[in-house]
Amino acid sequence: xxxxxxxxxxxxxxxxxxxxxxxxxxxxxxxxxxxxxxxxxxxxxxxxxxxxxxxxxxxxxxxxxxxxxxxxxxxxxxxxxxxxxxxxxxxxxxxxxxxxxxxxxxxxxxxxxxxxxxxxxxxxxxxxxxxxxxxxxxxxxxxxxxxxxxxxxxxxxxxxxxxxx
Amino acid sequence: xxxxxxxxxxxxxxxxxxxxxxxxxxxxxxxxxxxxxxxxxxxxxxxxxxxxxxxxxxxxxxxxxxxxxxxxxx
Numbered sequence: 168x169x170x171x172x173x174x175x176x177x178x179x180x181x182x183x184x185x186x187x188x189x190x191x192x193x194x195x196x197x198x199x200x201x202x203x204x205x206x207x208x209x210x211x212x213x214x215x216x217x218x219x220x221x222x223x224x225x226x227x228x229x230x231x232x233x234x235x236x237x238x239x240x241x242x243x244x245x246x247x248x249x250x251x252x253x254x255x256x257x258x259x260x261x262x263x264x265x266x267x268x269x270x271x272x273x274x275x276x277x278x279x280x281x282x283x284x285x286x287x288x289x290x291x292x293x294x295x296x297x298x299x300x301x302x303x304x305x306x307x308x309x310x311x312x313x314x315x316x317x318x319x320x321x322x323x324x325x326x327x328x329x330x331x332x
Numbered sequence: 333x334x335x336x337x338x339x340x341x342x343x344x345x346x347x348x349x350x351x352x353x354x355x356x357x358x359x360x361x362x363x364x365x366x367x368x369x370x371x372x373x374x375x376x377x378x379x380x381x382x383x384x385x386x387x388x389x390x391x392x393x394x395x396x397x398x399x400x401x402x403x404x405x406x
Contacts, residue, residue, distance in 0.1 A: 257363065260364070282358075
């Protein structure tokens, strides 16, 4: 019995330490209001592509660290069918705009009214990234940003790009 | 008979007070909390330096968060 409890505890600690999780659940519906666009677009519009949805905010240090990595991903795999989308969660839009001006990136950024989207995805950390496959299923979620983990996620993305929907 | 009743009431009152103080703040609503001026110690380096001077000059290590304990080995 004690061994069972010990194993249970061990599993709990090991499982809670894993920040990049393989998951398999349908991506929730989400409206995205992109910068410099007047109308919101549904996330479902990107079905058929591999989408990396990254929730970020200007006040979050690791988010600034992750931007060059996300930009490199977008540049490297854009032609193979990857779409990186930055979803901002700032309450102050001016701060979000200033952040994007300071960290210019090539991927589209959704700036306003994204709290509902974050709620639908049950975002638990800043930043949080979700990799969604061509069928609209979340296949990987990454809480926080650590360069080492980000590189191993690159392999997962490469594999997803090879999958046929 | 009176004493347990009073303590039970006090307990429930405390529970109610504590419940009222709980509020869940979503991760994306923590902008103001994440800013430097919202930190408990907004200038940690300055505080560390001041504490070091205080403990070495006044031989008064302890009384605040500090590693070591007045051994004079600062």
